[in-house]
Amino acid sequence: MILLLFGPPGCGKGTQASFISDSFHIPAISTGEMFRAECKAGTVLGKTACAILSRGGLVSDDIVNQIVAGRIAQPDCASGFLLDGYPRTVPQAAFLDELLAKRALPKPAVIHLDVPSEVLVARISARRQCPVCGHIYNLLSQPPKTAERCDADGAALTCREDDTEAVIRQRLEAYEKLTGPVIDYYRSGAYFRVDGNRPPQEISREIAALLAPGPPWGESARAADQELAGAR
Numbered sequence: 001m002i003l004l005l006f007g008p009p010g011c012g013k014g015t016q017a018s019f020i021s022d023s024f025h026i027p028a029i030s031t032g033e034m035f036r037a038e039c040k041a042g043t044v045l046g047k048t049a050c051a052i053l054s055r056g057g058l059v060s061d062d063i064v065n066q067i068v069a070g071r072i073a074q075p076d077c078a079s080g081f082l083l084d085g086y087p088r089t090v091p092q093a094a095f096l097d098e099l100l101a102k103r104a105l106p107k108p109a110v111i112h113l114d115v116p117s118e119v120l121v122a123r124i125s126a127r128r129q130c131p132v133c134g135h136i137y138n139l140l141s142q143p144p145k146t147a148e149r150c151d152a153d154g155a156a157l158t159c160r161e162d163d164t165e166a167v168i169r170q171r172l173e174a175y176e177k178l179t180g181p182v183i184d185y186y187r188s189g190a191y192f193r194v195d196g197n198r199p200p201q202e203i204s205r206e207i208a209a210l211l212a213p214g215p216p217w218g219e220s221a222r223a224a225d226q227e228l229a230g231a232r
Protein backbone atom coordinates (compact mmCIF):
# COMPACT_ATOMS: atom_id res chain seq x y z
CA MET A 1 0.00 0.00 0.00
CA ILE A 2 1.16 3.48 -0.81
CA LEU A 3 -0.02 6.14 1.61
CA LEU A 4 0.30 9.88 1.89
CA LEU A 5 -0.27 11.44 5.29
CA PHE A 6 -1.37 15.06 5.40
CA GLY A 7 -2.06 17.24 8.39
CA PRO A 8 -1.20 20.68 9.75
CA PRO A 9 1.63 21.31 12.23
CA GLY A 10 0.72 19.97 15.69
CA CYS A 11 -2.01 17.58 14.43
CA GLY A 12 -0.30 14.41 15.72
CA LYS A 13 0.93 13.23 12.33
CA GLY A 14 4.16 11.78 13.75
CA THR A 15 2.26 9.53 16.18
CA GLN A 16 -0.05 8.22 13.44
CA ALA A 17 2.86 7.75 11.00
CA SER A 18 4.59 5.46 13.54
CA PHE A 19 1.33 3.63 14.19
CA ILE A 20 0.74 2.98 10.46
CA SER A 21 4.36 2.00 9.89
CA ASP A 22 4.29 -0.52 12.77
CA SER A 23 0.85 -1.91 11.97
CA PHE A 24 1.25 -2.31 8.22
CA HIS A 25 5.02 -3.01 8.16
CA ILE A 26 5.85 -0.26 5.74
CA PRO A 27 8.49 2.45 6.19
CA ALA A 28 7.30 5.94 7.17
CA ILE A 29 9.33 8.35 5.08
CA SER A 30 9.47 11.95 6.21
CA THR A 31 11.14 14.29 3.70
CA GLY A 32 11.70 16.82 6.50
CA GLU A 33 13.58 14.21 8.51
CA MET A 34 15.61 13.22 5.45
CA PHE A 35 16.70 16.83 4.98
CA ARG A 36 17.51 17.25 8.68
CA ALA A 37 19.67 14.10 8.51
CA GLU A 38 21.50 15.42 5.42
CA CYS A 39 22.06 18.74 7.24
CA LYS A 40 23.50 16.96 10.25
CA ALA A 41 25.74 14.78 8.08
CA GLY A 42 27.02 17.94 6.31
CA THR A 43 26.57 16.52 2.80
CA VAL A 44 26.50 18.82 -0.25
CA LEU A 45 22.71 18.46 -0.37
CA GLY A 46 22.58 19.02 3.40
CA LYS A 47 24.42 22.34 3.08
CA THR A 48 21.90 23.61 0.52
CA ALA A 49 18.94 22.25 2.50
CA CYS A 50 20.16 23.64 5.86
CA ALA A 51 20.04 27.23 4.63
CA ILE A 52 16.52 26.72 3.25
CA LEU A 53 15.23 24.89 6.32
CA SER A 54 16.54 27.51 8.72
CA ARG A 55 14.62 30.29 6.98
CA GLY A 56 11.46 28.15 6.77
CA GLY A 57 11.48 27.96 2.96
CA LEU A 58 10.77 25.01 0.67
CA VAL A 59 13.47 22.94 -0.95
CA SER A 60 13.09 23.01 -4.75
CA ASP A 61 10.74 20.51 -6.36
CA ASP A 62 13.60 18.99 -8.41
CA ILE A 63 15.70 18.21 -5.35
CA VAL A 64 12.81 16.81 -3.29
CA ASN A 65 11.52 14.74 -6.22
CA GLN A 66 14.92 13.15 -6.81
CA ILE A 67 15.40 12.38 -3.14
CA VAL A 68 11.96 10.74 -2.92
CA ALA A 69 12.47 8.79 -6.17
CA GLY A 70 15.74 7.40 -4.77
CA ARG A 71 14.24 6.56 -1.40
CA ILE A 72 11.17 4.70 -2.67
CA ALA A 73 13.34 2.60 -4.96
CA GLN A 74 15.00 1.06 -1.86
CA PRO A 75 14.17 -2.59 -1.09
CA ASP A 76 12.33 -1.76 2.16
CA CYS A 77 9.69 0.05 0.06
CA ALA A 78 8.91 -3.03 -2.02
CA SER A 79 5.65 -3.74 -0.14
CA GLY A 80 4.64 -0.12 0.06
CA PHE A 81 5.48 3.01 2.01
CA LEU A 82 4.04 6.01 3.74
CA LEU A 83 5.12 9.52 2.77
CA ASP A 84 4.94 12.30 5.34
CA GLY A 85 5.64 15.86 4.19
CA TYR A 86 5.56 14.98 0.49
CA PRO A 87 4.11 16.00 -1.91
CA ARG A 88 3.88 19.59 -0.75
CA THR A 89 3.22 21.24 -4.11
CA VAL A 90 1.05 20.28 -7.09
CA PRO A 91 4.13 19.75 -9.35
CA GLN A 92 5.49 17.32 -6.72
CA ALA A 93 2.14 15.47 -6.75
CA ALA A 94 2.23 15.27 -10.56
CA PHE A 95 5.82 13.99 -10.42
CA LEU A 96 4.83 11.31 -7.89
CA ASP A 97 1.94 10.21 -10.11
CA GLU A 98 4.27 9.85 -13.06
CA LEU A 99 6.87 8.02 -10.99
CA LEU A 100 4.31 5.52 -9.68
CA ALA A 101 2.83 5.02 -13.16
CA LYS A 102 6.29 4.43 -14.67
CA ARG A 103 6.93 1.73 -12.09
CA ALA A 104 3.43 0.26 -12.57
CA LEU A 105 2.58 1.04 -8.95
CA PRO A 106 -0.93 1.96 -7.79
CA LYS A 107 -2.09 5.48 -7.07
CA PRO A 108 -1.61 6.50 -3.43
CA ALA A 109 -4.31 6.60 -0.77
CA VAL A 110 -4.44 9.81 1.23
CA ILE A 111 -5.10 10.16 4.93
CA HIS A 112 -5.82 13.73 5.89
CA LEU A 113 -5.74 14.42 9.63
CA ASP A 114 -8.00 17.39 10.07
CA VAL A 115 -7.85 19.52 13.23
CA PRO A 116 -9.47 22.98 13.61
CA SER A 117 -6.95 25.83 13.76
CA GLU A 118 -8.20 27.00 17.17
CA VAL A 119 -7.49 23.58 18.69
CA LEU A 120 -4.01 23.54 17.16
CA VAL A 121 -3.22 27.01 18.46
CA ALA A 122 -4.29 25.96 21.97
CA ARG A 123 -2.34 22.68 21.71
CA ILE A 124 0.87 24.18 20.39
CA SER A 125 0.90 27.17 22.72
CA ALA A 126 0.59 24.72 25.66
CA ARG A 127 3.89 23.08 24.62
CA ARG A 128 6.79 23.50 27.04
CA GLN A 129 10.34 22.25 26.90
CA CYS A 130 12.95 21.63 29.58
CA PRO A 131 16.00 23.77 28.69
CA VAL A 132 18.26 21.26 30.48
CA CYS A 133 17.22 17.79 29.25
CA GLY A 134 15.10 18.82 26.24
CA HIS A 135 12.01 16.85 27.37
CA ILE A 136 8.79 18.17 25.84
CA TYR A 137 5.62 18.59 27.92
CA ASN A 138 2.16 19.78 27.06
CA LEU A 139 0.27 21.65 29.76
CA LEU A 140 -3.02 20.27 28.39
CA SER A 141 -2.23 16.63 27.61
CA GLN A 142 1.12 15.78 29.25
CA PRO A 143 1.65 18.26 32.11
CA PRO A 144 4.67 18.05 34.46
CA LYS A 145 3.99 16.84 38.04
CA THR A 146 4.91 20.28 39.46
CA ALA A 147 3.59 23.33 37.58
CA GLU A 148 6.01 24.55 34.90
CA ARG A 149 8.95 22.46 36.30
CA CYS A 150 10.70 19.52 34.65
CA ASP A 151 9.94 16.17 36.33
CA ALA A 152 13.50 14.94 35.71
CA ASP A 153 15.63 17.90 36.87
CA GLY A 154 13.28 20.56 38.28
CA ALA A 155 14.35 23.19 35.73
CA ALA A 156 11.82 25.91 34.87
CA LEU A 157 10.14 24.92 31.58
CA THR A 158 10.38 27.25 28.61
CA CYS A 159 8.31 27.95 25.52
CA ARG A 160 9.96 27.46 22.10
CA GLU A 161 10.34 30.75 20.24
CA ASP A 162 8.23 29.49 17.34
CA ASP A 163 5.43 28.26 19.62
CA THR A 164 3.90 31.69 20.20
CA GLU A 165 0.33 32.24 19.05
CA ALA A 166 1.29 34.70 16.27
CA VAL A 167 3.94 32.38 14.83
CA ILE A 168 1.62 29.36 15.08
CA ARG A 169 -1.14 31.19 13.19
CA GLN A 170 1.37 32.20 10.54
CA ARG A 171 2.56 28.58 10.16
CA LEU A 172 -1.01 27.31 9.93
CA GLU A 173 -1.93 29.88 7.29
CA ALA A 174 1.16 29.00 5.26
CA TYR A 175 0.26 25.32 5.57
CA GLU A 176 -3.33 25.91 4.38
CA LYS A 177 -2.22 27.97 1.41
CA LEU A 178 0.34 25.43 0.33
CA THR A 179 -1.42 22.17 1.05
CA GLY A 180 -4.97 23.13 0.03
CA PRO A 181 -4.29 22.69 -3.71
CA VAL A 182 -2.38 19.42 -3.11
CA ILE A 183 -5.30 17.99 -1.12
CA ASP A 184 -7.69 19.11 -3.88
CA TYR A 185 -5.45 17.24 -6.33
CA TYR A 186 -6.14 13.98 -4.47
CA ARG A 187 -9.74 14.52 -3.35
CA SER A 188 -11.29 12.56 -6.21
CA GLY A 189 -9.21 9.43 -5.49
CA ALA A 190 -8.80 7.27 -2.37
CA TYR A 191 -8.95 10.26 -0.05
CA PHE A 192 -9.89 9.88 3.62
CA ARG A 193 -10.46 12.81 5.91
CA VAL A 194 -9.96 11.73 9.51
CA ASP A 195 -11.06 13.86 12.47
CA GLY A 196 -7.76 14.47 14.27
CA ASN A 197 -9.33 16.25 17.23
CA ARG A 198 -9.64 13.06 19.30
CA PRO A 199 -7.38 10.93 21.50
CA PRO A 200 -4.53 9.37 19.44
CA GLN A 201 -5.70 5.78 20.02
CA GLU A 202 -9.16 6.59 18.68
CA ILE A 203 -7.64 8.12 15.55
CA SER A 204 -5.37 5.09 15.09
CA ARG A 205 -8.38 2.78 15.37
CA GLU A 206 -10.19 4.69 12.63
CA ILE A 207 -7.13 4.64 10.37
CA ALA A 208 -6.69 0.91 10.95
CA ALA A 209 -10.34 0.31 10.07
CA LEU A 210 -10.01 2.38 6.89
CA LEU A 211 -6.91 0.56 5.77
CA ALA A 212 -7.71 -2.97 6.93
CA PRO A 213 -8.98 -5.41 4.30
CA GLY A 214 -12.68 -4.92 3.77
CA PRO A 215 -14.68 -2.55 1.56
CA PRO A 216 -14.52 0.15 0.50
CA TRP A 217 -10.77 0.65 1.01
CA GLY A 218 -9.97 -3.03 1.40
CA GLU A 219 -10.71 -3.84 -2.22
CA SER A 220 -8.44 -1.09 -3.45
CA ALA A 221 -5.81 -2.03 -0.83
CA ARG A 222 -5.82 -5.63 -2.04
CA ALA A 223 -5.68 -4.51 -5.67
CA ALA A 224 -2.85 -2.13 -4.78
CA ASP A 225 -0.94 -4.89 -3.01
CA GLN A 226 -1.40 -7.22 -5.97
CA GLU A 227 -0.14 -4.51 -8.31
CA LEU A 228 2.83 -3.96 -6.01
CA ALA A 229 3.57 -7.69 -5.90
CA GLY A 230 3.34 -7.83 -9.71
CA ALA A 231 5.69 -4.89 -10.08
CA ARG A 232 8.39 -6.55 -7.94
Ligand code: AMP
Pocket residue numbers: 031032033035052053056057058059060064084085086087088089092
Ligand atom coordinates in the same frame (compact mmCIF):
# COMPACT_ATOMS: atom_id res chain seq x y z
P1 AMP B 1 8.79 19.04 7.91
O1 AMP B 1 9.52 18.34 9.00
O2 AMP B 1 7.95 18.15 7.06
O3 AMP B 1 8.04 20.27 8.38
O4 AMP B 1 9.93 19.61 6.90
C1 AMP B 1 10.96 20.45 7.35
C2 AMP B 1 11.50 21.28 6.18
O5 AMP B 1 12.04 20.42 5.16
C3 AMP B 1 10.46 22.12 5.45
O6 AMP B 1 10.22 23.34 6.10
C4 AMP B 1 11.11 22.30 4.10
O7 AMP B 1 12.14 23.28 4.15
C5 AMP B 1 11.76 20.96 3.86
N1 AMP B 1 10.85 20.04 3.16
C6 AMP B 1 10.34 18.86 3.64
N2 AMP B 1 9.54 18.27 2.74
C7 AMP B 1 9.53 19.09 1.66
C8 AMP B 1 8.86 19.05 0.41
N3 AMP B 1 8.04 18.04 0.08
N4 AMP B 1 9.08 20.08 -0.46
C9 AMP B 1 9.90 21.10 -0.16
N5 AMP B 1 10.55 21.22 1.02
C10 AMP B 1 10.37 20.22 1.92
